[in-house]
Amino acid sequence: MRQFVFEDITSEEVARRTGVYTPLTDSVRQLLDAAIRTEVDPDTIRAAGELIDRATAMLRSAQTDGPHGVRYTADGTGMPWGNPAIGIRNAIAPPMVVTRDGDRLVADVVLGAAYEGPPGLVHGGICALLLDHILGEAASAMTGTLTLRYQRATPLGAVHLEAEVVATAGRKLTVRGSMSDADGITVTAEGIFIAPRLTMTERPDDREGP
Numbered sequence: 001m002r003q004f005v006f007e008d009i010t011s012e013e014v015a016r017r018t019g020v021y022t023p024l025t026d027s028v029r030q031l032l033d034a035a036i037r038t039e040v041d042p043d044t045i046r047a048a049g050e051l052i053d054r055a056t057a058m059l060r061s062a063q064t065d066g067p068h069g070v071r072y073t074a075d076g077t078g079m080p081w082g083n084p085a086i087g088i089r090n091a092i093a094p095p096m097v098v099t100r101d102g103d104r105l106v107a108d109v110v111l112g113a114a115y116e117g118p119p120g121l122v123h124g125g126i127c128a129l130l131l132d133h134i135l136g137e138a139a140s141a142m143t144g145t146l147t148l149r150y151q152r153a154t155p156l157g158a159v160h161l162e163a164e165v166v167a168t169a170g171r172k173l174t175v176r177g178s179m180s181d182a183d184g185i186t187v188t189a190e191g192i193f194i195a196p197r198l199t200m201t202e203r204p205d206d207r208e209g210p
């Protein structure tokens, strides 16, 4: 497994970078939604595509070779910014903002057109992604086995997620969670998560190759 990457920056620098990247990712999210829903004529679509390609070239003029990586600062602040569930630099991520409520982790997310599976409904894989992530974060461990029960279709719109560790046996944690809409639970999840033998934060020089 590639290691978590230590980055020696202050919390002020993390906040500054967050302020720089968040609006960009929000713009890309708007772009995703607009690309799905636009009804403009083909010439306008082509012109918009050219503008987007120019913006992409601007961004690519300096970029990392591989993925963003999961970076951590000295005070333990995480920067999983490329993560497809919570990453503030990943427009695929809603993003899900996870907070702690007692023993549980919770999140409220609005899922729009980019997450549609059956008509008007959330794609089952998106439910799995978000549940896998929040259960994984509750355990701070790797997903071993994840079981989902889709009890009722989840309409696009506002959803609530929860996750809680219910049992621990050595490195093995059992986590339960759910996704719900305003009318109640739509998906329940139970997973066995395995804490890695090594979870130390590594310095960049110690980073393993792919």
Ligand SMILES: CCCCC/C=C\C/C=C\C/C=C\C/C=C\CCCC(=O)SCCNC(=O)CCNC(=O)[C@H](O)C(C)(C)COP(=O)(O)OP(=O)(O)OC[C@H]1O[C@@H](n2cnc3c(N)ncnc32)[C@H](O)[C@@H]1OP(=O)(O)O
Pocket (backbone or CB within 6 Å): 070, 078, 080, 083, 132, 133, 136, 137, 138, 139, 140, 141, 142, 143, 144, 145, 170, 171, 172, 192, 194, 195, 196, 197, 199
């Ligand atoms: C380090 C991860 C931290 C995650 C924190 C999450 C969020 C934090 C916020 C920021 C984001 C940062 C990064 C994380 C991002 C997303 C997290 C979401 C979760 C994921 O997206 S994560 C990717 C998908 N996930 C995989 O890609 C796993 C591939 N796989 C393996 O990496 C190994 O396969 C592993 C590690 C699972 C086990 O390997 P191992 O060698 O450590 O285990 P070992 O054989 O020693 O078994 C020890 C005991 O676990 C039992 N056991 C073993 N395997 C099992 C299984 N599959 N199911 C049920 N039980 C299992 C045995 O039966 C034994 O049990 P017993 O002791 O009772 O006999």
